[in-house]
Amino acid sequence: MSAAIAALRKRVGMSRPIGVVHVDLPENDFAALFRLLEHDPHSYLSADPAAYAFAIGRSFYGPVLPAGSVSLGWSSWSVQWLSRVPMPVPDHVQAAFSRDTQVRALYAEQARSDWRRFLGERSRELCRGGRLVILSMAADEERGFGYDPLMAGMHSSLSLMREEGVISADELQNMTIPTFGRTRSEFAEPFRQGAELYECLRLEQLEIFLAEDRIWLEYERSQDAEDYARKWAAFSRASVFPTLALSLRTRQGDGRVERFMDRLEAEMASRLATSPQRMNMPLALLELRRT
Amino acid sequence: MSAAIAALRKRVGMSRPIGVVHVDLPENDFAALFRLLEHDPHSYLSADPAAYAFAIGRSFYGPVLPAGSVSLGWSSWSVQWLSRVPMPVPDHVQAAFSRDTQVRALYAEQARSDWRRFLGERSRELCRGGRLVILSMAADEERGFGYDPLMAGMHSSLSLMREEGVISADELQNMTIPTFGRTRSEFAEPFRQGAELYECLRLEQLEIFLAEDRIWLEYERSQDAEDYARKWAAFSRASVFPTLALSLRTRQGDGRVERFMDRLEAEMASRLATSPQRMNMPLALLELRRT
Secondary structure: OHHHHHHHHHHHOOOOOEEEEEEEOOOOOHHHHHHHHHHOOOOHHHHOOOEEEEEEEOOOOOOOOOOOOEEEEEEEOOOOEOOOOOOOOOOOOOHHHOOOHHHHHHHHHHHHHHHHHHHHHHHHHEEEEEEEEEEEEEOOOOOOOOOHHHHHHHHHHHHHHHHOOOOOHHHHHOOOOOEOOEOHHHHHHHHOOOOHHHOOEEEEEEEEEEOOOHHHHHHHHHOOHHHHHHHHHHHHHHHOHHHHHOOOOOOOOOOHHHHHHHHHHHHHHHHHOOOOOOOOOEEEEEEEEEO | OHHHHHHHHHHHOOOOOEEEEEEEOOOOOHHHHHHHHHHOOOOHHHHOOOEEEEEEEOOOOOOOOOOOOEEEEEEEOOOOEOOOOOOOOOOOOOHHHOOOHHHHHHHHHHHHHHHHHHHHHHHHHEEEEEEEEEEEEEOOOOOOOOOHHHHHHHHHHHHHHHHOOOOOHHHHHOOOOOEOOEOHHHHHHHHOOOOHHHOOEEEEEEEEEEOOOHHHHHHHHHOOHHHHHHHHHHHHHHHOHHHHHOOOOOOOOOOHHHHHHHHHHHHHHHHHOOOOOOOOOEEEEEEEEEO
């Protein structure tokens, strides 16, 4: 945000107020965001006296801002999350790894309608000439979701935990990460000629690329497999364990969520340490323009 | 907010977007606010499709919104909180009950400068013709802060807890509630003729009144002293115990804050139950207009 504001300042001068609106689900820890903005000397609030920060706790699959009120949008690592779980995945926690064709079709259909819904809301909110930059998880040309060793380690760890009775069969059954890696063609679909819906939204750029695996690069240098495994397990915990834990039957204060996460993180780390591999991480970068 | 929006809708019609910006300290639980706005069928977000909710986690003793961007402001039960603790109160937790004249003078001076700071920021943020309604704790004509039985019960409970070693002398010494009940004259001071600072802000209404004590009214009906005491103790816990607990030396996970609050709430309740009294609660209602 600081980089974007600095670029805008060259055009609009120092005194024009710039409002930054952070949108996330209602459950997000907005206090952490506001503390960071206030105390970090490099935050845009600290650095720019005419910058203002706002938060909105609402799903971006509905309206979040007034029509025509946004000049520049930035959405990072979010649009791969579906608006809902279409159905539990019986043979995995991630539909992309399921052998059930009905599951995969339902998730693809949800991803298709969510993408249209997202674009519809944003095209209403952007002002004329406004732009939206999106970074998202994606699928490569072979429909590959990526993260194969990570997802295999997660699934086999959970299976072991079910066998040991740490989680029940029912709980595992309902553990689902509702993310979807769209292909280039799925991202582009609403913008095809004849797709009347987005006449006012132009796809100016669409790039699918593989992200650099920094954890792997560090492993190549250090040959420290434990460190590699610990970092990927910690990444998994931060990004998706809370979603998995939603299906646990807990009572307030019983500490079960914490124990579940500790165990799963440890299991994943021990599996990942046995044979470190470079993680395949397909990403999409899109630039849209409201005409 | 719903009532205010309904009144505005009669003037501006149903389609004009109305943004509601909730401002509180960065530490506030904004997730609870957004969950309520989303799930309560009577919330303005549920009831009004052209209403938008925003949160800002910043102190209102500095700028929070762009100049001229606010049509209607509403500040409730907040401006009695000072921007900082001028000094610990040696003989109480609330400066209004201290016999130390230096303490009382310092708190009054802080209240004076905070009030000017608050008004200065708001006069910048209000648009021309915009209005600001403020409800605040206040002092009555005899400088009375009110809540005498409550504050006496709190102070004697804390003194007992120190004697018993539940809290240390140092911790009690630093327990201070930095609220200040301004008198009518203190609220009016910046608006007096010759006070050049607020030429563009007019005080249209200033009323000091005693709030209805609903807990007392219910006691008069029920004669249930335990219920009366429990409710006032719970009110104290919610409103000021977190501030008192800031001075406790704790380690993460030691549960000390929880035990401190439980004990203080129980002590206060047992004291308050011995002789229920109507609580004196001076409040101020102000209406300001940006010219």
